[in-house]
Amino acid sequence: xxxxxxxxxxxxxxxxxxxxxxxxxxxxxxxxxxxxxxxxxxxxxxxxxxxxxxxxxxxxxxxxxxxxxxxxxxxxxxxxxxxxxxxxxxxxxxxxxxxxxxxxxxxxxxxxxxxxxxxxxxxxxxxxxxxxxxxxxxxxxxxxxxxxxxxxxxxxxxxxxxxxxxxxxxxxxxxxxxxxxxxxxxxxxxxxxxxxxxxxxxxxxxxxxxxxxxxxxxxxxxxxxxxxxxxxxxxxxxxxxxxxxxxxxxxxxxxxxxxxxxxxxxxxxxxxxxxxxxxxxxxxxxxxxxxxxxxxxxxxxxxxxxxxxxxxxxxxxxxxxxxxxxxxxxxxxxxxxxxxxxxxxxxxxxxxxxxxxxxxxxxxxxxxxxxxxxxxxxxxxxxxxxxxxxxxxxxxxxxxxxxxxxxxxxxxxxxxxxxxxxxxxxxxxxxxxxxxxxxxxxxxxxxxxxxxxxxxxxxxxxxxxxxxxxxx
Numbered sequence: 001x002x003x004x005x006x007x008x009x010x011x012x013x014x015x016x017x018x019x020x021x022x023x024x025x026x027x028x029x030x031x032x033x034x035x036x037x038x039x040x041x042x043x044x045x046x047x048x049x050x051x052x053x054x055x056x057x058x059x060x061x062x063x064x065x066x067x068x069x070x071x072x073x074x075x076x077x078x079x080x081x082x083x084x085x086x087x088x089x090x091x092x093x094x095x096x097x098x099x100x101x102x103x104x105x106x107x108x109x110x111x112x113x114x115x116x117x118x119x120x121x122x123x124x125x126x127x128x129x130x131x132x133x134x135x136x137x138x139x140x141x142x143x144x145x146x147x148x149x150x151x152x153x154x155x156x157x158x159x160x161x162x163x164x165x166x167x168x169x170x171x172x173x174x175x176x177x178x179x180x181x182x183x184x185x186x187x188x189x190x191x192x193x194x195x196x197x198x199x200x201x202x203x204x205x206x207x208x209x210x211x212x213x214x215x216x217x218x219x220x221x222x223x224x225x226x227x228x229x230x231x232x233x234x235x236x237x238x239x240x241x242x243x244x245x246x247x248x249x250x251x252x253x254x255x256x257x258x259x260x261x262x263x264x265x266x267x268x269x270x271x272x273x274x275x276x277x278x279x280x281x282x283x284x285x286x287x288x289x290x291x292x293x294x295x296x297x298x299x300x301x302x303x304x305x306x307x308x309x310x311x312x313x314x315x316x317x318x319x320x321x322x323x324x325x326x327x328x329x330x331x332x333x334x335x336x337x338x339x340x341x342x343x344x345x346x347x348x349x350x351x352x353x354x355x356x357x358x359x360x361x362x363x364x365x366x367x368x369x370x371x372x373x374x375x376x377x378x379x380x381x382x383x384x385x386x387x388x389x390x391x392x393x394x395x396x397x398x399x400x401x402x403x404x405x406x407x408x409x410x411x412x413x414x415x416x417x418x419x420x421x422x423x424x425x426x427x428x429x430x431x432x433x434x435x436x437x438x439x440x441x442x443x444x445x446x447x448x449x450x451x452x453x454x455x456x457x458x459x460x461x462x463x464x465x466x467x468x469x470x471x472x
Contacts, residue, residue, distance in 0.1 A: 020213050024206035027421065029198075036202075040194035047190025048183060057177035061141035062132045063149065064169040067092055092129055092156075093120040096148070101155045108147045116144055128168070138174040210425045212418050218445045221425050222432060227415060227444035228264035230294065231452040233257050245326045246293050248300045249352065256452060264446060265301040268415075271443050272390075277412040279381055279391035280443060281314070285399040285431035289419035290448045292320045295394040298415070303354040307389040310348065312359045314407055315396045316368045319361020325351060333362035337380065338371050344383055357388070372406045381410045399431035408440030415443055420450040 029036065095101055096118050105114045116135030123129065131148060135141035149165055212218070218226045233246045233254060244252060248261055271277055282295040292315070299311040313321035313334055322329045332347040337359065348357040365371070384391040393411060398404040408414055414435050418428060432442060 021206060023213070024209050024421075025202055028205045028209070029202050032202075032205075036198040039198055039201075040191050043194030043197060044187045044190035047193060048186040051186045052181065052183075055181050056136065057181075058134055058136050058179055059138040059141050059174035059176075060132055060134050060171075060178045061138070061145040061174055062130055062171045063145060063167060064128065064130050065149070066166045066168060067127050067129065068164055068166065092122065092152075095152070095156050096120055098155075101151070104151050104155055105144070105147050108151055109143065114144065115140055118144070118148060134178070142173045209421075211421045211423060212425060212428065212447065213421050215447055217425075218418075218447075222429060222445070224416070224432070224442050225267075225444040227267045227446045228260055229447040229450045229452075230260050230264070230290075230297075231256050232449050245324070246297070247325060248297050248304070249354070261297050261301045264298060265305060267444065268298065268302070268390075269305075271413065275412065275441070275443075277443065278385045278389070279393065279411040280413040280415055281393040281395045281404060281407050281411050281440075282415045282417060283395045283398045283404040283431070283435070284417040284419070284423075285428040286397050286423045287400070289397075289417050289422060291397075291417040292324050292394050294415075294417045294446055294448055295392050296321060296324045299356050299390070299392045300351070300354060302390050302392075303351075303356045306355070308355045308357075308387075309390045309392060310357045310359060310384050310388040311351070312384065312391065312393040313361040314372070314393045314403070316361060316365050316371065316403070317396060317401070318364060321358060321394055322360040325358065327351070327358065327360065329362070330360060331362055333360045335362050335365065335371065338376060340376070344380075344387065368401075368403050369406065372403055373409075377407070378410050397431065398434050399427050402434075404431075405434050405438040405440070408435050408438045412441070413443035414440045416445045417448050418445055419448045422449075 102114050106112060109115075116133055119132045119134070121130045121132070131145065133141045133145045133148070135144065149167075153162075153164060212221065215226045215229050218224050231254070233244075235244045235252050235254075244250065246253065246257075248258060268280075282291050282298065284291040292313075296311060299309045302309045311321060313319045315321075316335055319329075319333070327349065330347075330349065332342050334347075336342045337344055337347050344359065348359050350356070351358050381391070391411075393407060395404040395407050398416075404414075416428075416432060416435075435442060
């Protein structure tokens with residue numbers, strides 16, 4: 001493999017990881033959309049409430065003046081030229097902030113210090129300026145302003161000589177705060193903070209999410225082969241409220257699901273030719289990954305090829321095979337056969353007009369270890385293998401219960417069902433290790449309930465087979 005090709009492949013894998021991260025961000029946001037919405041609303045309300053509680057209005061009293069200086073002579077009183085007036089206007093703000101002037105103001109107001117803040121703005125290249133006094137009391141703001149106008153000439157005389165202020169405009173006592181409180185504005189800011197918080201949590205959860213997203217993850221994470229990808233079975237809406245069965249003989253099942261099931265079947269056939277496998281269990285790490293549905297469809301798919309198949313419900317704690325197939329639950333099943341109460345041929349039921357024989361569950365029990373282990377279980381598997389080409393055994397989740405590991409001692413292989421983006425990789429690995437410790441040979445994994453659109457290569461392969469492969 002050339003260096004350029006290796007770099008290209010590495011870059012492509014990085015792009016896939018980035019795409020997977022983006023997909024996780026979208027999924028987490030969709031899953032938590034209502035919680036995120038509540039978070040945004042709560043942040044908006046809390047922030048608005050905090051700002052209202054700490055709100056302190058202030059008022060601005062302002063006046064616009066011109067400042068000028070006069071010089072007396074023997075003949076007449078005249079104003080100095082404009083350049084001198086401009087220079088006086090520039091000096092005005094500094095005089096306002098002087099300690100001497102503030103002391104005069106405080107004495108005039110009868111206070112120890114001057115309240116509020118005093119600002120002066122000079123219009124460029126003019127002797128026009130605006131005087132502003134900011135205070136929490138509108139009356140006091142106006143009072144300070146009037147004191148400044150009154151006392152400024154007497155203080156400025158010692159610095160710039162004789163001057164006078166000419167009033168151009170006056171606001172009077174302020175009637176409204178300069179910082180009016182806006183509920184809408186504060187709610188919007190609070191909501192924006194909530195959105196940023198939700199984005200941060202979304203990224204944090206997406207980065208911490210370590211689940212199986214694509215078929216290639218089987219090799220990368222668990223070093224096991226893939227038996228195929230079963231897409232999410234989406235049915236067209238219909239008026240009746242009857243729950244659709246996700247089984248291969250349902251004519252409403254999407255064609256992509258049928259094709260994917262044939263891929264799984266071919267790989268199981270290949271495993272049988274390579275290893276001589278006849279019996280295998282189907283399990284998952286956690287509940288809710290669809291192992292019982294996958295077990296049933298593997299059995300039906302093998303029967304469509306002409307094999308004689310026995311489907312066994314060995315999930316004695318929560319039997320569900322009959323429900324998955326839409327069959328009536330029977331009083332006699334796997335439990336009674338294992339206990340030696342009935343023979344296999346008396347407990348199995350044919351599934352419709354196929355070559356699938358179903359040994360369903362009966363009443364659930366909790367103490368399963370004594371029933372599933374021992375020589376009786378070994379003999380039970382041998383009898384099943386003698387009666388069929390394939391024996392498919394549905395067992396409980398391996399990461400939660402020991403049942404699958406017990407059964408794994410007596411079968412030829414194990415198929416691990418992994419629902420896309422559902423169970424953490426660590427839990428899946430734990431379930432596989434429990435099976436391996438019992439001596440089970442994991443034949444491969446099946447990615448279940450997958451979003452085919454999220455896996456373009458698999459989608460292409462499925463589309464290609466649909467066009468070119470002969471149906472069997």
